[in-house]
Amino acid sequence: MDTNITSLHKLLLDGTFASHIERKNSSLPTVIVIGGGISGLAAARILFDASFKVILLESRDRLGGRIHTDYSFGYPVDLGASWLHGVCNENPLAPLIRSLGLTLYRTSGDDSVLYDHDLESYTLFDADGHQVPQQLVKEVGDIFKKILKETERIRDEHTDDMSILQAIGLVLDRHPELRQEGLANEVLQWYICRMEAWFAVDADMISLKTWDQEHVLSGGHGLMVQGYDPIIKALAKDISIHLNHRVRKICYGPNKVMVMVENGRKFIADAAIVTVPIGILKANLIQFEPSCQSGRLLQFQILVLAVKIKLHYNLIKYFGQMWNSWVLWHPLLMLVVIFSIFTRQLAILYLSIWLLVGLHVILRSYRMSLLQIL
Numbered sequence: 001m002d003t004n005i006t007s008l009h010k011l012l013l014d015g016t017f018a019s020h021i022e023r024k025n026s027s028l029p030t031v032i033v034i035g036g037g038i039s040g041l042a043a044a045r046i047l048f049d050a051s052f053k054v055i056l057l058e059s060r061d062r063l064g065g066r067i068h069t070d071y072s073f074g075y076p077v078d079l080g081a082s083w084l085h086g087v088c089n090e091n092p093l094a095p096l097i098r099s100l101g102l103t104l105y106r107t108s109g110d111d112s113v114l115y116d117h118d119l120e121s122y123t124l125f126d127a128d129g130h131q132v133p134q135q136l137v138k139e140v141g142d143i144f145k146k147i148l149k150e151t152e153r154i155r156d157e158h159t160d161d162m163s164i165l166q167a168i169g170l171v172l173d174r175h176p177e178l179r180q181e182g183l184a185n186e187v188l189q190w191y192i193c194r195m196e197a198w199f200a201v202d203a204d205m206i207s208l209k210t211w212d213q214e215h216v217l218s219g220g221h222g223l224m225v226q227g228y229d230p231i232i233k234a235l236a237k238d239i240s241i242h243l244n245h246r247v248r249k250i251c252y253g254p255n256k257v258m259v260m261v262e263n264g265r266k267f268i269a270d271a272a273i274v275t276v277p278i279g280i281l282k283a284n285l286i287q288f289e290p291s292c293q294s295g296r297l298l299q300f301q302i303l304v305l306a307v308k309i310k311l312h313y314n315l316i317k318y319f320g321q322m323w324n325s326w327v328l329w330h331p332l333l334m335l336v337v338i339f340s341i342f343t344r345q346l347a348i349l350y351l352s353i354w355l356l357v358g359l360h361v362i363l364r365s366y367r368m369s370l371l372q373i374l
């Protein structure tokens, strides 16, 4: 294996390539973009518009990566990203959204009917299903802000980093008056959980030094009403895209790069941009020649990967299909009911009535509750 890699690398540096290697015959610089998520597509778009020759390699049979709009219900349901965080002109997606005439539903205002990322508009319920008074949520929210403010002092006092959870503990030791009891404490825990949800890690993994260093764009949050798909399509327009092309190896020299795909194809270019998730690099699913282990890639090893899950209520479709077949079965079941009455087959009668009525009610209520959730 090593010998192969080394010889490939030598070929690359020599500039002697086998004839089957694909390369566009042109003096324009060629760039291979690896990964067809929004990062890869955005990079490809910028390079393409700047007259570079661009080849995009994507491992899956679709573009978008963690952006994926599902249309099975007849309307867009984003399974990955659905919000635009920062509805403002500084957002790099703003010109594209405007030119495509896409609608954003602002979920930051008081009149929002959707749950959103702004803490103020949540309605909390206790374990017995009673609504937690909004006033209490607000008061504890203010206390939480005070606690976070105090963690800044802790940060200034310590050169070494620690977790936000540890820092909160130190603040509460110093300021016992900020401690909460009973329901108020549960609300405080909820605020911490909300923070964990934002960073997709537990509070004992959130860095005190860096948690608030991200640059948040102004303008609040907006839901992409038509879904993110139009953005993906617009970014991908006219770009040479190869789906089902899982990159396995990247050999690079000072001026050239050779990218090897699982299916055996090889691509050569002047440069390559890798936009696959860090987890792929962490798991060494792409080999680099020369190895990057001693350099920057090593840093990925210490990063923790978190999983963000979004439930997709495909059940509606599933139950919808069952419902349709149920309509077909309806006359047959009626015959079975009549037959069981005449023959006094009570078990069959019971079963068929249950199927006729019970299933109907179950399906209806499932459909309704799921639609309400959506």
Ligand SMILES: Cc1cc2nc3c(=O)[nH]c(=O)nc-3n(C[C@H](O)[C@H](O)[C@H](O)COP(=O)(O)OP(=O)(O)OC[C@H]3O[C@@H](n4cnc5c(N)ncnc54)[C@H](O)[C@@H]3O)c2cc1C
Pocket: 034, 035, 036, 037, 038, 039, 040, 057, 058, 059, 060, 063, 064, 065, 066, 067, 079, 080, 081, 082, 083, 084, 085, 245, 246, 247, 248, 275, 276, 277, 280, 285, 286, 308, 309, 310
């Ligand atoms: C459930 C969920 C909800 C989210 N909600 C929001 C939101 O509301 N707003 C928001 O701004 N962000 C949201 N995000 C985050 C956002 O989706 C991601 O930050 C963004 O899509 C990442 O884009 P990317 O191009 O960097 O990576 P990805 O989308 O992961 O793209 C990487 C691409 O590389 C491909 N790839 C992997 N390995 C290879 C290989 N060996 N060869 C070739 N191709 C390969 C993958 O198939 C993928 O298409 C959400 C994420 C999730 C998971």
